Amino acid sequence: MEQGRLFNSEYTPKDGVYDEFVSKEMKVRAHYNLVSQQFSQYQTNDYCKFNEEAKIVFFNEGITFAVYSDNPLGSEKIFPFDFIPRIIPHDEWTKIEKGILQRNRAINEFLKDLYHDKKILKDGVVPKELIYSSVNMLSVMEGFNPIGGIYNHISGTDLIRHSDGEYYVLEDNVRCPSGVSYVLANRNTLKKTFPKLFSKCQPQPIIHYPEKLLTMLQSVSPGNSAPNCVVLSPGMYNSAYFEHSFLAQTMGVELVEGRDLFVKNDVVYMKTIHGSQRVHVIYRRIDDPFLDPLLFNPNSVLGTPGLMSAYLAGNVTLVNAPGTGVADDKAVYAYMPEIIKYYLGEEQIIKNVPTYRCGEDADLKYVLENIDKLVVKPVDESGGYGISIGNTLTKEEINEVKLQIQQNRRKYIAQPIMSLSVHPTFIEGEDIIESRHIDLRTFCLLGKNTEYVLPGGLTRVALKRGNLIVNSSQGGGSKDTWVI
Amino acid sequence: MQHYKLEYKANNAYASQVWGAYLKFLIHPYAALGVQINNPVFSTNVEGDWWISNARQKEVSEIYFKSTNKFTSLEVSYSVQIYVPDLNPFERLSLPVDQEKNILSSPDWIIDNYKFIHLTKLRPKTFLSPQENANFQWLNEGNLLDKIIALRDQVHSTVEFISGVTTTNTEASEVLNLRKGVCQDFTHLFLGLLRSNGVAARYASGYLHEGEGTRGASQLHAWVECHIPEMGWVGIDPTNKLLCDHNYVKICHGYDYDDCLPVSGVVNSSANKQSSEHQVNVQQIQ
Numbered sequence: 001m002e003q004g005r006l007f008n009s010e011y012t013p014k015d016g017v018y019d020e021f022v023s024k025e026m027k028v029r030a031h032y033n034l035v036s037q038q039f040s041q042y043q044t045n046d047y048c049k050f051n052e053e054a055k056i057v058f059f060n061e062g063i064t065f066a067v068y069s070d071n072p073l074g075s076e077k078i079f080p081f082d083f084i085p086r087i088i089p090h091d092e093w094t095k096i097e098k099g100i101l102q103r104n105r106a107i108n109e110f111l112k113d114l115y116h117d118k119k120i121l122k123d124g125v126v127p128k129e130l131i132y133s134s135v136n137m138l139s140v141m142e143g144f145n146p147i148g149g150i151y152n153h154i155s156g157t158d159l160i161r162h163s164d165g166e167y168y169v170l171e172d173n174v175r176c177p178s179g180v181s182y183v184l185a186n187r188n189t190l191k192k193t194f195p196k197l198f199s200k201c202q203p204q205p206i207i208h209y210p211e212k213l214l215t216m217l218q219s220v221s222p223g224n225s226a227p228n229c230v231v232l233s234p235g236m237y238n239s240a241y242f243e244h245s246f247l248a249q250t251m252g253v254e255l256v257e258g259r260d261l262f263v264k265n266d267v268v269y270m271k272t273i274h275g276s277q278r279v280h281v282i283y284r285r286i287d288d289p290f291l292d293p294l295l296f297n298p299n300s301v302l303g304t305p306g307l308m309s310a311y312l313a314g315n316v317t318l319v320n321a322p323g324t325g326v327a328d329d330k331a332v333y334a335y336m337p338e339i340i341k342y343y344l345g346e347e348q349i350i351k352n353v354p355t356y357r358c359g360e361d362a363d364l365k366y367v368l369e370n371i372d373k374l375v376v377k378p379v380d381e382s383g384g385y386g387i388s389i390g391n392t393l394t395k396e397e398i399n400e401v402k403l404q405i406q407q408n409r410r411k412y413i414a415q416p417i418m419s420l421s422v423h424p425t426f427i428e429g430e431d432i433i434e435s436r437h438i439d440l441r442t443f444c445l446l447g448k449n450t451e452y453v454l455p456g457g458l459t460r461v462a463l464k465r466g467n468l469i470v471n472s473s474q475g476g477g478s479k480d481t482w483v484i
Numbered sequence: 485m486q487h488y489k490l491e492y493k494a495n496n497a498y499a500s501q502v503w504g505a506y507l508k509f510l511i512h513p514y515a516a517l518g519v520q521i522n523n524p525v526f527s528t529n530v531e532g533d534w535w536i537s538n539a540r541q542k543e544v545s546e547i548y549f550k551s552t553n554k555f556t557s558l559e560v561s562y563s564v565q566i567y568v569p570d571l572n573p574f575e576r577l578s579l580p581v582d583q584e585k586n587i588l589s590s591p592d593w594i595i596d597n598y599k600f601i602h603l604t605k606l607r608p609k610t611f612l613s614p615q616e617n618a619n620f621q622w623l624n625e626g627n628l629l630d631k632i633i634a635l636r637d638q639v640h641s642t643v644e645f646i647s648g649v650t651t652t653n654t655e656a657s658e659v660l661n662l663r664k665g666v667c668q669d670f671t672h673l674f675l676g677l678l679r680s681n682g683v684a685a686r687y688a689s690g691y692l693h694e695g696e697g698t699r700g701a702s703q704l705h706a707w708v709e710c711h712i713p714e715m716g717w718v719g720i721d722p723t724n725k726l727l728c729d730h731n732y733v734k735i736c737h738g739y740d741y742d743d744c745l746p747v748s749g750v751v752n753s754s755a756n757k758q759s760s761e762h763q764v765n766v767q768q769i770q
Contacts, residue, residue, distance in 0.1 A: 121595045128595055132602055139599055139739070140540060263506075264550060265535045293750050294508055305506040305750045306548060313539035 014435050018163050018421040031089040038197050050083045057189045064242050080477030082425045086459040093483045097453045099350030104155045104444045107327045109343035111151040115141045125342050126335050136325030147220045148448030151321040159440045161421035168353045172328045176285050179458040180443050181243035186480040203482030204455035210250035216447035217281045220317045227280035230254045234286050234302045244285050263306030266313040281317045288322045330413050358405050358412040367414045374414040437462045439470050456481035486568045486730045490691050491765040497557040499757040504552045507749030512545035513566050514734040520567040529559040544736045573727035578627040579714045587713040597684035608655050609740040612676035622681045628712050639674045640725040667723040668706040668741050674722040684711035689744035690734040693766045
């Protein structure tokens with residue numbers, strides 16, 4: 001392919017994937033014109049300067065995360081940031097926004113149904129075994145009505161753009177999706193780096209996210225006009241601790257750990273130096289099994305004893321509701337087109353990646369025969385752990401994956417290897433701009449009579465050449481995302 | 485109407501000092517239809533707050549005890565009076581076999597009861613393999629209740645009532661090997677077999693008013709409840725080979741023992757050893 005001088009350096013798009021920045025004919029896409037003009041004025045040393053500046057901002061503001069595998073003590077890394085923004089044109093975004101809302105509304109209806117009448121199971125649309133074999137199906141939630149009928153208050157839907165130019169949903173995250181603080185931090189940093197470009201392009205603002213989040217939390221409070229909302233964090237060793245403190249700070253609410261709360265008479269209180277204070281809404285960033293040692297993991301010291309009985313008595317709202325994990329299981333994902341149709345009577349606006357369920361005989365056969373063309377994922381692991389990508393494996397590795405699948409069929413699904421779209425990205429060290437794979441995590445809020453999708457979201461970029469896994473825990477970085 | 489006074493006493497001793505506790509007691513009777521519960525009195529030797537929560541199920545009362553004081557032993561005593569309507573388990577009639585079969589095989593029935601039907605390794609206390617299940621005979625013909633009773637009698641004759649052999653962590657397949665155990669072991673094994681045969685069955689825990697030759701009355705007792713079309717949840721006691729009547733005063737039910745722990749909670753302590761004793765007394769008031 002012909003090389004284009006689109007930045008001041010040479011930028012070579014990749015074959016067979018969708019390039020967000022240039023078309024196949026090597027023309028800069030219209031929505032990138034302003035950015036392209038601006039960037040073509042710069043030299044390599046300017047890029048290095050921008051990169052350094054951005055790093056300093058991140059370092060000074062403590063925008064970090066911890067990776068568990070190499071940091072048992074929880075020391076932190078700067079979240080790698082790429083200063084070339086990803087741009088989504090307005091009309092494309094309108095469709096994405098509708099699709100995200102549709103999907104998360106359907107997931108909410110699905111959860112409501114699973115914890116009440118279970119009509120979708122009775123009608124045979126989703127197999128009951130799939131639901132009841134999930135550790136995330138919580139029987140204590142059965143028959144319980146959360147305030148406003150909302151379960152997945154905060155959802156993070158991951159999207160990719162395939163080589164056909166279409167957006168696909170890669171997965172749903174309806175437990176404690178993280179990453180939104182990096183969206184806000186990225187925007188803040190880039191504003192400082194390119195102030196003029198911002199006033200020219202005018203991307204849709206995202207600064208009001210904390211306000212929207214707080215409004216949503218207040219909307220699901222159990223009957224108080226001035227509810228006390230808190231962010232519940234497992235503590236400073238958690239990988240997303242920066243985010244927990246960032247959100248608490250920007251919303252103007254307290255950041256608490258389990259030991260700062262106590263329950264008396266089924267009411268949750270927070271210990272303060274002015275005495276105990278009632279808590280109405282808890283934005284919890286602790287997974288279900290650690291919430292309450294009386295009901296779940298008895299060895300957990302992260303939660304608060306009695307929290308679940310306060311919740312079930314209707315005296316406090318937990319955001320997201322416990323038991324939502326049953327809906328973001330990767331095997332349930334495969335049924336999302338049917339789930340949307342069942343509850344909303346609509347076709348999916350954003351498509352699903354075709355998914356093979358190893359629990360089903362015909363699918364298993366296909367998976368075993370075509371494993372080199374598939375990505376195999378465990379259904380119960382988040383964060384990109386345990387994923388094997390067929391075309392990168394050796395023969396022995398393939399055999400091992402096959403064995404693992406056969407030993408625990410229900411645990412695995414497989415999807416065709418989707419070619420994530422690419423985007424020009426500055427490569428530190430080599431000091432060049434190259435294309436790298438990206439995805440998009442969107443953030444959606446559902447409250448009592450309030451709905452909101454953050455314009456843009458978190459564009460994650462796989463910084464290693466050829467790598468498809470964009471998770472921060474696996475060496476990914478991120479970009480600012482503009483909707484214009 | 486039967487009138488009982490129920491008493492529960494427990495003594496928990498810790499190897500070193502405890503500074504603060506948050507405990508949950510499942511000892512208060514289940515507020516079934518027609519049951520009257522009067523004068524619950526809960527007291528401890530350690531100062532603290534206690535309250536009754538109906539958050540999980542409105543019929544189930546969980547007693548919570550919260551203390552920030554220091555102690556090395558905790559004595560709990562609880563008493564309550566209760567009126568229970570008379571119940572003759574033989575009065576209830578089964579549906580005709582065909583009608584019963586239709587209901588039992590309908591997707592609605594299966595899904596509504598699935599959480600008490602399905603066996604899962606995630607809850608190993610009642611998990612049995614098909615081979616283990618094959619040791620017992622499940623009748624092909626007849627009403628569901630008759631089949632259940634036939635199975636109950638096999639469990640009763642297989643397991644010998646001996647205390648001290650098993651613990652609260654003993655699983656059904658171990659009970660089958662040992663062929664010895666106490667009421668919760670009989671119950672777990674029976675539950676595993678019932679569920680293997682597609683019966684919706686749940687663990688019930690409660691007080692037993694002692695009759696002649698009944699076992700398990702000096703401790704909290706355990707039995708099985710089976711969901712039977714038209715009859716509802718029917719109590720069946722594999723330990724004493726009985727259908728449950730008004731002498732069985734339920735506290736709560738769940739998938740297995742883990743859902744019905746009489747005491748659970750959190751204590752702040754460096755003690756790694758603790759011992760506890762329970763005593764239960766059911767007294768009939770004329």
